[in-house]
Amino acid sequence: MTGTAPELESLTTPVAWLDAVGVIAGCNQAFARWLGVGARRLVGWPLVGLDGGDERLATALARVAIDDGAPLRVRRLGLCFPDGAPRFADLWLSRRDDGGTLVEAHPVDEFPGEDPAQVLPSALSAALKGLAHELRNPLAGVKGAAQLLARRAAAREDNADERELLALIDGEVARLTGLLDRLLNPAPPQAHALLNIHAVLERVLRLAEADAGWAVQLVRDYDPSLPEFDGDADRLQQALWNLVRNAIEAGATHITLRTRADHGLRLGDELHPVALRLEISDDGRGVPEELAERLFLPLVTGRAEGTGLGLALAQQVAREHRGTLVYRSRPGHTVFTLHLPMRLPEPPVDVADEATMVPNANDDGRAERDSVAATPAAAPTVHSPIPGSGEHVQDASGEGRDG
Known part of the structure; x- marks a missing residue:
């Protein structure tokens, strides 16, 4: 992501732009709100002074300064203004045309000691398993009722739309039942x-x-x-x-x-x-x-x-x-x-x-x-x-x- 300061300030994504030595030259209101600090107070602070000693940020900034390639990502980095609460985000760092660095923050919810990407699936699985137990019996009732109505509809000739809708119900019940079975009886992921x-x-x-x-x-x-x-x-x-x-x-x-x-x-x-x-x-x-x-x-x-x-x-x-x-x-x-x-x-x-x-002579292999x-x-x-x-x-x- 590149752009002029007015363009970046209008974004809803938390964004800051650094000078050539890693000092915050400006940020948009979304970045300031995310850190809980006024935008003017952030200007002049070195970004590495907010990372609590996490060396990953300094390493990434150094790489961006010498590499004009794709943006670098720093996963789940905590930034904290003095006396403030830490804020966690995935940071994307990219080089700007003026030699500085653009910082784009994608906030993540804090799960102490664990990566949200690992926590969410297990939390969701536990919630779904409880719900699955409650849904099995009602689904069986719906399936039985749909099959009974389908047999009655088969005796009449002018009800193609009705039969089509009943087939849709029957197919969806079968699909949902299969999903519930997979939730309640863990198995290797389906190919x-x-x-x-x-x-x-x-x-x-x-x-x-x-x-x-x-x-x-x-x-x-x-x-x-x-x-x-x-x-x-x-x-x-x-x-x-x-x-x-x-x-x-x-x-x-x-x-x-x-x-x-x-x-x-x-x-x-x-x-x-x-x-x-x-x-x-x-x-x-x-x-x-x-x-x-x-x-x-x-x-x-x-x-x-x-x-x-x-x-x-x-x-x-x-x-x-x-x-x-x-x-x-x-x-x-x-x-x-x-x-x-x-x-x-x-x-x-x-x-x-x-x-x-x-090989294509014009293809240098780079995206x-x-x-x-x-x-x-x-x-x-x-x-x-x-x-x-x-x-x-x-x-x-x-x-x-x-x-």
Whole structure:
């Protein structure tokens, strides 16, 4: 990330910019609020003077000063202004054109002595197992009732829509029962298989149709050129349905599902040649400000009737696929963005031509830093429901979004 001071000051991401010797030359209000200090008081402080003696920051700053390559990441670093409370974040450091350093902070919740990435899955697993026990019997009842109604519907000829909806219920009950069995009886992770993300999204749309009917306008904005990639279709469907259902419950009347390909994208510590960018945007009430920092934690919800498990599960599914799930939100506009690495299919090689293949002289083997490109996409199309059926990561404001 680069830019002029006015551009950086307008960001909701905590950002500071250092001079050539590592002294804070300025920061935006988000960075000052995160540290709990006025922006003017921070100017003139060496950043390493706030790290509590953690040598990782000094080492990273030295590397950035001599290396004009990709940004460096310092995981879960604690920064603390004198007499203040420590704040923890993943810091991204990148060299600026003037020889200084840009510091971008991604705050993380503090789990004493443990990495949140390790704590969250176990906490979520414990919460889900308790819920799974409560859901098994009701699901069995729903399955039995759906099968009984299906047998009655089979005796009539003018009820194709009814039979289709009953088949949807039966299929979803079977899928959820399988997920519960996997929660209650731990087993090795299910092997990933090639999947078409648009087929997964179509199943999510069918669920949204049945849930919201004509109350919500559903729009597809797909990139038809996206290749298949390895993943767990059931887990991804559940995660995406949780995001769409949250939008519906937040009062959205317009939901867009958008897919694109991003090239040269860094996810965590890995640089991926191509990654899926899947956005779910809505015009609902947004994420309550008091939940912004804790939205992906288990049992965090903005609704009295909410369970607080939907977004925590979606975050876990993203991690299972070595991806990320982030959001930006304001009243009337919320976007959840899922990035997943995609393994491109190997192009066929003609044996007769293999001996004559030579490297591309213009290909220096380096990926452009922070480059993002999208392949041509199809025009958005409105997804018609079945008639008669019923700005940065963790920086948001508004009311009524369920976790």
